[in-house]
Amino acid sequence: METFANLADGFAIALTWNNLWLALLGCFLGTIMGALPGLGPSNGVAILIPLAFTMGLGATPSLILLTSVYYGAMYGGRISSILLNIPGDEPAMMTCLDGHPMAKKGLAGEALSLSGIASFVGAFLATWGLILLAPQLVKIALLFGPAEYFALFALAFMTLGGVSSTNQAKSAFAAALGLGLAMIGVDTQTGVPRFTFGEVHLYDGLDFLVAIVGLFALSEVFIFLEERHGSAEADAKKLTIGRLYPPASMIKQTAPTMLRTSVLGFIAGVLPGAGASLGSFISYSFEKRLVDKENTFGTGDPRGVAAPEAGNNAAAGGALVPMLALGVPGSGTTAVLLAVLLSLNITPGPLLFTQNPDVVWGLIAALFIANFMLLALNIPMVGLFTRVLLVPPRILMPIVAMVSFVGIYGISGSTFDLLVMIGFGVMGWVLRKLDVPLVPIILGTLLGNAMENNLRRAITIDNGNWWTLIDSPLTIILWSIAIIGFILPIVVGRRVKAKMRRDEEGAIQD
Amino acid sequence: MSDRIFGVVGLLLAIGFAVAALNIEESFLSDAVGPSGFPLIVAAVLGLSSIVIAIKPDAAPHWPSLGRLAELLAAVVMMVLYAELLPVAGFVIATAVAAAYLSWRLGSGILASVLTGVGSSVGIYVIFHLIFGLSLATGPLGF
Known part of the structure; x- marks a missing residue:
């Protein structure tokens, strides 16, 4: 009952004209960013963070704007998957498999609207999951001391690589690199400068927003410059959208699929390190095994469109659970959202629910509102977004680059930060080439200081005894999960990831 | 390797x-x-x-040819120049030049890239500065 009272308070916060307008703006921008290949949810949220700050928005309105972008991008990714057979963002990869064949059969409109409904169902159920699960997780997290938190952070890093990379050594490298970057600046506990090389600008530490925008947005510009992508314009024009509402029989046929995959996607989202890409992948393969009796998956089966879309949107909601309740994000975009919270001086984690209930519940209410807005934007108005797809990268990418510069310059007004951002852009490009995942780097820069503080606190409390780190049953459980999570992908993960790759390549070659 | x-x-x-x-x-x-x-x-x-x-190295990635690498290097130099000259030249001029350059290198024609540059620069200026009130670098001409 308490939950419903909280939720009602949340709606009271979210239902102001200002916040509704921000949610609508976020949904709209998010859908565009999701739809455009090369601008994913993490990029999209990253380049908008500075905007939210400079608009002078408070914590709740900023979060409403940016999580609407996040949900919107998850919706938008499917549009280019279906029409162009190019995933608009990574989680939309699996939607290509059946979405594009459906469009080729002249059912583009049906595929778009059906996937819109599936996205809605997934996101809607996941938001309920968030409401029910997050407070329970908070109760557990309140038992955590510094040693448990240190173990939890380690768990987050060790499990993150499982899905985002085929090579665990590379994800460990990325995490260590991020943690190392976070060490730059004046040590908060003793006041000595570390790794600053006498550069005064570095005494405050690296601004993680600079790192995020550089690594995600600028490296994307470099990738486009390198490959000079052919434009996808020609294809989209050939496909006619057709009717914008799926027949009732199609909805009936896909309803059980949507419900099953929403649950599956949500679970995948909550698990650390998994995120939306895994959610859509698991959903698709599970449904394929379960209902694909006539081998119609991959040839334009509506269920093959509904499954990954419900799955990835449910996972997007699920990924918010650990981010809000524990302060440990499980995916790239939730890491970026964590950056937003940290920049607003809000510490996520169990105390967030007691200290800033207005932020949490306002955000959750906004998610519901955004979800309905997205359904409205994505079904009748999907034609608008398909036109956006016609913007070629040679016009889009300069704008992305310039907005990145503007955003960072707007926060600090310093040329030094811009140069650091360019440095991160180059580094991001090289690391992407080498198949090193970028998300652990971001997570490392975000969580590095908190992780170190917890370590030092735990050991100081126990008078310098390092064994205190594995002294309680909770820490032992967390460390065991962390170690299993790190080793298991070395054994199993390679197969799963290889299969994902194969499916993806198959989809693009078709 | x-x-x-x-x-x-x-x-x-x-x-x-x-x-x-x-x-x-x-x-x-x-x-x-x-x-x-x-x-x-x-x-x-x-x-x-x-x-x-x-x-235990993975398979080597596909590195771009020397020409493309030079292209990337040129883009980085361009961005560094942009960052350095931003406070000198002012936002609108610096951004128009930088965006036009990027657009040109991504395959636009000369006219189209100039239009993209000017368009995105003025567009960003109007939306971010005039509407949202973000402080952008001011050059000698006041914009």
């Missing part, structure tokens, strides 16, 4: 990081772990993972 070089570079980075961590001057305030404890753990993870990467 790429991964072997990468691993060696990573290892050097880890060693450098560890050396820098050991050289952190001690403060009169101190705790049980000290300011260099955690960085040393990080350096160890960095070093170990680099060694594994060097010993």
